[in-house]
Amino acid sequence: xxxxxxxxxxxxxxxxxxxxxxxxxxxxxxxxxxxxxxxxxxxxxxxxxxxxxxxxxxxxxxxxxxxxxxxxxxxxxxxxxxxxxxxxxxxxxxxxxxxxxxxxxxxxxxxxxxxxxxxxxxxxxxxxxxxxxxxxxxxxxxxxxxxxxxxxxxxxxxxxxxxxxxxxxxxxxxxxxxxxxxxxxxxxxxxxxxxxxxxxxxxxxxxxxxxxxxxxxxxxxxxxxxxxxxxxxxxxxxxxxxxxxxxxxxxxxxxxxxxxxxxxxxxxxxxxxxxxxxxxxxxxxxxxxxxxxxxxxxxxxxxxxxxxxxxxxxxxxxxxxxxxxxxxxxxxxxxxxxxxxxxxxxxxxxxxxxxxxxxxxxxxxxxxxxxxxxxxxxxxxxx
Amino acid sequence: xxxxxxxxxxxxxxxxxxxxxxxxxxxxxxxxxxxxxxxxxxxxxxxxxxxxxxxxxxxxxxxxxxxxxxxxxxxxxxxxxxxxxxxxxxxxxxxxxxxxxxxxxxxxxxxxxxxxxxxxxxxxxxxxxxxxxxxxxxxxxxxxxxxxxxxxxxxxxxxxxxxxxxxxxxxxxxxxxxxxxxxxxxxxxxxxxxxxxxxxxxxxxxxxxxxxxxxxxxxxxxxxxxxxxxxxxxxxxxxxxxxxxxxxxxxxxxxxxxxxxxxxxxxxxxxxxxxxxxxxxxxxxxxxxxxxxxxxxxxxxxxxxxxxxxxxxxxxxxxxxxxxxxxxxxxxxxxxxxxxxxxxxxxxxxxxxxxxxxxxxxxxxxxxxxxxxxxxxxxxxxx
Numbered sequence: 001x002x003x004x005x006x007x008x009x010x011x012x013x014x015x016x017x018x019x020x021x022x023x024x025x026x027x028x029x030x031x032x033x034x035x036x037x038x039x040x041x042x043x044x045x046x047x048x049x050x051x052x053x054x055x056x057x058x059x060x061x062x063x064x065x066x067x068x069x070x071x072x073x074x075x076x077x078x079x080x081x082x083x084x085x086x087x088x089x090x091x092x093x094x095x096x097x098x099x100x101x102x103x104x105x106x107x108x109x110x111x112x113x114x115x116x117x118x119x120x121x122x123x124x125x126x127x128x129x130x131x132x133x134x135x136x137x138x139x140x141x142x143x144x145x146x147x148x149x150x151x152x153x154x155x156x157x158x159x160x161x162x163x164x165x166x167x168x169x170x171x172x173x174x175x176x177x178x179x180x181x182x183x184x185x186x187x188x189x190x191x192x193x194x195x196x197x198x199x200x201x202x203x204x205x206x207x208x209x210x211x212x213x214x215x216x217x218x219x220x221x222x223x224x225x226x227x228x229x230x231x232x233x234x235x236x237x238x239x240x241x242x243x244x245x246x247x248x249x250x251x252x253x254x255x256x257x258x259x260x261x262x263x264x265x266x267x268x269x270x271x272x273x274x275x276x277x278x279x280x281x282x283x284x285x286x287x288x289x290x291x292x293x294x295x296x297x298x299x300x301x302x303x304x305x306x307x308x309x310x311x312x313x314x315x316x317x318x319x320x321x322x323x324x325x326x327x328x329x330x331x332x333x334x335x336x337x338x339x340x341x342x343x344x345x346x347x348x349x350x351x352x353x354x355x356x357x358x359x360x361x362x363x364x365x366x367x368x369x370x371x372x373x374x375x376x377x378x379x380x381x382x383x
Numbered sequence: 384x385x386x387x388x389x390x391x392x393x394x395x396x397x398x399x400x401x402x403x404x405x406x407x408x409x410x411x412x413x414x415x416x417x418x419x420x421x422x423x424x425x426x427x428x429x430x431x432x433x434x435x436x437x438x439x440x441x442x443x444x445x446x447x448x449x450x451x452x453x454x455x456x457x458x459x460x461x462x463x464x465x466x467x468x469x470x471x472x473x474x475x476x477x478x479x480x481x482x483x484x485x486x487x488x489x490x491x492x493x494x495x496x497x498x499x500x501x502x503x504x505x506x507x508x509x510x511x512x513x514x515x516x517x518x519x520x521x522x523x524x525x526x527x528x529x530x531x532x533x534x535x536x537x538x539x540x541x542x543x544x545x546x547x548x549x550x551x552x553x554x555x556x557x558x559x560x561x562x563x564x565x566x567x568x569x570x571x572x573x574x575x576x577x578x579x580x581x582x583x584x585x586x587x588x589x590x591x592x593x594x595x596x597x598x599x600x601x602x603x604x605x606x607x608x609x610x611x612x613x614x615x616x617x618x619x620x621x622x623x624x625x626x627x628x629x630x631x632x633x634x635x636x637x638x639x640x641x642x643x644x645x646x647x648x649x650x651x652x653x654x655x656x657x658x659x660x661x662x663x664x665x666x667x668x669x670x671x672x673x674x675x676x677x678x679x680x681x682x683x684x685x686x687x688x689x690x691x692x693x694x695x696x697x698x699x700x701x702x703x704x705x706x707x708x709x710x711x712x713x714x715x716x717x718x719x720x721x722x723x724x725x726x727x728x729x730x731x732x733x734x735x736x737x738x739x740x741x742x743x744x745x746x747x748x749x750x751x752x753x754x755x756x757x758x759x760x761x762x763x764x765x766x
Contacts, residue, residue, distance in 0.1 A: 248675055277675075292631055292660075293693030296682035299675055310676030314700070 050171030056320025101166030265301025433554030439703025484549030648684025
């Protein structure tokens with residue numbers, strides 16, 4: 001399906017300026033990396049910076065626990081980005097002065113009945129075969145690590161390398177670091193059109209104003225195919241995949257240390273006492289309604305693996321629209337439109353992939369090298 | 384337990400002025416009725432008018448469906464108030480110009496398994512014996528009336544006389560009608576102290592200012608025992624009973640006509656498309672946190688009887704603190720402190736009882752008659 005032989009490298013002599021459409025984690029992280037290299041970067045965001053799917057995310061950095069059958073190509077890149085995250089977080093904190101709440105305690109994937117345990121065991125064997133650092137725990141061993149797990153947990157996989165980060169703090173840090181590096185932010189700025197103009201890509205805003213630059217990066221998430229100017233067949237084939245997620249607040253004596261993933265929900269504890277519990281995955285177009293059923297299923301899925309959430313405060317409900325591509329893999333690289341670069345389709349993995357994506361985007365644009373990490377994710381595979 | 388022989392009538396010659404502590408449905412409704420009789424009335428509310436438990440209510444007027452064993456004394460008054468509601472609503476709409484969304488379609492009490500059906504049948508037989516207008520429906524007959532009931536509903540009781548009202552509209556109407564009748568509202572006005580002063584009750588505010596009147600009505604709901612000046616033993620013995628409730632919004636093609644009560648939740652459809660689903664009943668002191676478990680249980684309880692709520696928008700979550708007395712019955716009448724009248728402890732029945740309570744409070748205060756409707760609810764029964 002995926003043609004890795006297509007060379008998509010566009011040699012643009014001496015890139016000095018980049019316009020990025022989309023102020024989510026991919027746009028902001030790429031903008032920061034580009035600005036650090038001395039490029040003049042503008043980011044245009046239709047709403048507020050970092051308030052879309054990146055904000056509604058839980059903050060899991062779980063490459064290993066998420067490795068499923070038939071996902072080896074994605075895993076290779078997820079694992080690499082996971083490995084880069086500690087240094088990425090460190091540099092971001094240095095550049096911004098903002099702590100990003102990085103946590104390295106690991107992830108527990110739990111099963112609470114015979115069927116789920118069998119499925120988890122098969123996944124575990126597969127992951128072991130792939131060389132992933134996972135270990136099998138009995139229910140009792142799992143509860144020794146995490147006492148608030150449900151008594152009915154029959155088995156668990158500990159993925160020690162799977163970490164977590166406070167995605168909201170990351171977004172805040174990126175906004176600061178990007179601006180400190182000289183980048184310019186444009187909020188409430190809707191780009192309606194993009195197209196080549198005397199061989200330089202030009203973007204047009206909904207108020208008619210326009211901006212040109214050497215390169216335009218389309219990192220507009222689920223809205224990446226809403227921009228005119230790219231004819232059909234040249235738009236990135238992304239669709240919105242709705243996710244509802246809830247925010248709880250720890251109340252003593254409840255505590256949770258590990259990220260816990262169950263059959264129907266996951267829980268991600270953060271250093272500030274928040275616990276994100278999510279998430280639905282719904283094909284509902286651009287619908288952003290909170291629904292009774294979505295919240296019911298998340299609460300049930302969380303409660304069945306960590307019943308102690310019952311008494312916690314429910315402080316917020318968020319809805320995000322993830323950008324899912326036709327094969328649910330990212331879409332990375334220069335498109336067939338001169339100077340127009342796609343960086344979208346990260347689906348459920350935007351936070352995890354942002355470290356690698358930002359660095360590789362900057363490399364490809366600034367140094368005209370072809371990143372081997374994006375070889376399976378080129379826009380041209382959908383041609 | 385309840386001594387109905389105590390006469391609590393205080394003969395106050397010529398009442399011209401009343402201060403009411405509490406701007407919930409009881410305080411506002413009583414204030415309106417008193418002001419209509421030409422009394423000079425002030426209402427003091429610690430927060431915003433009508434934003435406490437009265438606002439968080441669902442709007443059910445269900446005397447019949449709620450009639451349980453051992454609740455005959457409460458039922459007698461509930462039934463009388465239910466009977467007065469149509470005229471009360473009509474007069475309120477006339478006085479205010481605000482529509483209060485009165486609905487007379489009835490209530491369906493449903494059972495969704497053998498055990499609940501047996502319990503419902505026993506209650507039905509008891510209600511029939513008491514002369515209540517209820518009829519038994521098979522699951523199929525119930526679904527003919529209300530097609531969105533769950534397929535698993537095995538039986539239902541239709542209480543045709545049990546109605547509903549838009550409690551928020553009622554509160555808004557009362558605020559308008561009270562002011563049109565000459566009443567004065569004081570918001571964000573915390574009364575800290577009450578006591579007799581030269582035989583006239585005087586209230587003291589937290590800023591030190593004070594007001595006197597011929598009579599003070601304490602209608603401060605769950606906060607009615609927080610007012611100083613009434614010594615121990617003379618305070619109304621109320622406690623807060625926390626209720627969490629959610630607001631859904633109808634989405635086509637879903638519809639719901641009847642109030643539906645199941646074993647673990649009820650649903651109250653309103654004319655503007657809202658559906659209130661509630662409610663928890665928690666002994667948590669003055670805790671007003673929304674909790675994961677509270678919302679989970681409400682959603683589960685609603686979903687199991689009307690599964691079509693799954694796709695509805697969840698638009699708001701409310702928490703109210705109901706005033707529960709020591710025996711969970713209202714506390715109505717003059718206290719042992721001269722000129723101080725209690726009107727609190729309405730627990731889960733404040734909206735339903737407000738029609739009767741307001742009229743009888745006005746009678747007792749203005750005309751020095753002793754309402755027979757309050758004979759079981761006197762403050763002195765706790766002495």
